[in-house]
Amino acid sequence: MKFTVYQDSRTGGRKYNQDRLGYSYSRNALLLVVADGMGGHLHGEVAAQIAVELITDQFQKKALPALDDPQRFLLDAFQRCHEAIYNYAANNQLLEIPRTTCVAAVVQDGVAYWAHCGDSRLYLVRGNKIVKQTRDHSKVRKMVEEGKITAQEALSHPEKNKIYSCIGGAFPPEIDLGGRIALNDGDTLLLCSDGFWGTLDESDMIHFLGAFPVLFAIPQLMDRAELSGGKFGDNLSALGINWHDDQQELGESDSQISTQRLDQNTITTHVDPIDAKAAEFTEEDIESAIAEIQAAIAKYSK
Numbered sequence: 001m002k003f004t005v006y007q008d009s010r011t012g013g014r015k016y017n018q019d020r021l022g023y024s025y026s027r028n029a030l031l032l033v034v035a036d037g038m039g040g041h042l043h044g045e046v047a048a049q050i051a052v053e054l055i056t057d058q059f060q061k062k063a064l065p066a067l068d069d070p071q072r073f074l075l076d077a078f079q080r081c082h083e084a085i086y087n088y089a090a091n092n093q094l095l096e097i098p099r100t101t102c103v104a105a106v107v108q109d110g111v112a113y114w115a116h117c118g119d120s121r122l123y124l125v126r127g128n129k130i131v132k133q134t135r136d137h138s139k140v141r142k143m144v145e146e147g148k149i150t151a152q153e154a155l156s157h158p159e160k161n162k163i164y165s166c167i168g169g170a171f172p173p174e175i176d177l178g179g180r181i182a183l184n185d186g187d188t189l190l191l192c193s194d195g196f197w198g199t200l201d202e203s204d205m206i207h208f209l210g211a212f213p214v215l216f217a218i219p220q221l222m223d224r225a226e227l228s229g230g231k232f233g234d235n236l237s238a239l240g241i242n243w244h245d246d247q248q249e250l251g252e253s254d255s256q257i258s259t260q261r262l263d264q265n266t267i268t269t270h271v272d273p274i275d276a277k278a279a280e281f282t283e284e285d286i287e288s289a290i291a292e293i294q295a296a297i298a299k300y301s302k
Contacts, residue, residue: 001025001027001028001029001030001107001110001246001258001259001260002243002244002245002246002248002250002256002257002258002259002260003030003107003241003242003243003244003257004213004214004215004241004242004244004250004253004255004256004257005023005214005239005240005241005255005257006214006215006218006219006239006240006241006255007021007022007023007218007237007238007239007240007270008218008219008222008237008238009021009235009236009237009238009272010222010226010235010236010237011235012195012226012229012233012234012235012236013229013230013231013232013233013234014233014234014235016045016281017045017235018036018037018038018039018044018045018048018235019034019035019036019037019048019193019195019235019236019237020034020035020037020045020048020049020051020052020237020271020272021033021034021035021052021191021237021239021271021272022052022053022056022239022269022270022271022272023056023239023269023270024056024059024060024063024267024268024269024270024271025257025259025267025268026059026063026064026065026066026259026262026264026266026267027065027259027260027262027263027264027266028063028065028066028108028109028259029059029063029065029066029067029070029106029107029108030106030107030108030241030259031055031056031059031063031104031105031106032104032105032106032107032189032191032239032241033051033052033055033056033102033103033104033191033239034052034102034103034104034120034191034192034193034237034238034239035047035048035049035051035052035100035101035102035103035120035167036048036100036101036102036118036119036120036193036194036195036235036237037049037098037099037100038098038099038100038101038166038168039096039097039098039099039168041285042274042281042285042286042289043089043094043096043098044098044099044100045274045289046088046098046274046289046292046293047085047088047098047099047100047167047168048100048102049273049274049289049293050081050084050085050088050100050293050296050297051081051085051100051102051167052271053271053293053297054077054080054081054084054296054297054300054301055077055078055081055102055104056269056271057297057301058073058076058077058080058301059073059077059106059267059269060267060269061301063267064264064265064267065262065264065265066108066109067106067108070106070108070111070113070179071113071115071177071179071180073106074104074106074113074114074115074175074177075115075175075177077104078102078104078115078117078167078173078175079173079175080300080301081100081102081167081168081300082167082168082172082173083300084296084297084299084300085097085098085099085100085167085168085296086168087296087299087300088292088296089168091292091295092292097168097169097170098168099166099167099168099169100118100166100167100168101116101117101118101119101120101163101166101167101193101194102115102116102117102118102120102167103115103116103117103118103120103121103122103134103191103192104116104191105122105179105189105191107183107189107241107243110182110183110243111179111180111181111182111183112124112179112180112181112182112183112189113177113178113179113180114134114177114178114179115175115176115177115178116134116137116175116176116178117137117165117166117167117173117174117175117176118136118137118138118163118165118166118167119136119137119138119141119161119163119194120191120192120193120194121133121134121136121190121191121192121194121197122134122178122189122190122191123188123189123190123192123205123209124181124187124188124189124190125187125188125190125205125206125209125210126184126186126187126188126210127186127210128206128207128210128211129206129210130202130205130206131181132178132179132181134176134178135176136163136194137163137164137165137166137174137176138160138161138162138163138164139159139162139163139164140154140157140159140160140162141154143157155198155199160198161194183243184243185243185244185245185248186242186243186244187242187243188209188210188214188217188240188241188242188243189240189241189243190205190209190214190218190238190239190240191238191239191240192236192237192238192239193234193235193236193237193238194234195225195229195233195234195235195236195237196221196222196225196236196237196238197225198225198234199224199225199228199229199233200221200224200225200228204221204224205221208220208221209221209240213242214240214241214242215255217240218238218240221238222236222238246260273290274286274289274290274293
């Protein structure tokens with residue numbers, strides 16, 4: 001299994017970043033996750049962090065070196081995340097349950113599988129074409145499909161950020177499963193939050209992701225999305241891979257990965273922790289949040 005991976009997350013015009021993302025891989029399987037948290041005073045960050053850490057934790061336990069059923073794994077992991085966030089809110093007696101969108105993908109035996117909840121997206125780009133894309137759980141997406149507004153109008157619609165399904169919250173999530181698609185050499189898988197895709201022209205995404213490696217394409221698109229979002233722009237995050245044929249020689253780089261020499265018990269994971277970059281969060285706030293996340297992972301990681 002060979003791939004090139006790149007990820008980036010930026011605060012945009014917000015005071016702090018509630019997006020979280022990460023990836024994990026064993027010898028025979030790869031996991032990618034992006035979550036966009038919703039909720040005040042660290043609660044959105046905690047919800048998103050629980051989602052990313054719990055899904056990667058499950059992957060580390062079960063991808064040894066491959067998953068028995070990738071789609072079943074994703075569905076079960078999303079449901080565990082929902083329960084863990086609900087439990088976090090109950091333990092802290094929160095009046096409002098934190099929520100997060102989430103999109104995750106597994107690549108195994110050269111085949112891609114994915115799941116999503118909310119309006120964080122997955123794109124599969126092949127050449128100069130988007131061959132697969134998740135469908136947002138949003139009001140404006142339904143309005144576009146019903147012909148009430150155009151796709152262009154949806155980008156600036158006043159209710160464009162309203163979603164009807166998420167992980168956390170008071171109602172069970174609607175989780176869409178997709179994939180079982182064989183990847184070709186050079187294919188690009190991109191997972192991103194709405195702060196990234198929401199301000200970009202689709203033609204720009206196709207151009208950069210189809211013509212350039214993710215190491216170049218994602219930074220270029222992040223710059224464009226951040227500039228377009230301006231001082232009121234949302235957090236923006238993107239995690240992407242270029243898939244490579246097993247015969248292709250890769251250079252020496254942390255971003256260019258070949259798993260062929262890994263043993264069946266080795267799993268590598270890259271997930272950034274919550275930190276105190278925002279001024280209103282004290283070290284005590286962060287330590288408490290980390291403790292809550294670790295407790296949630298411990299309870300739901302069996």
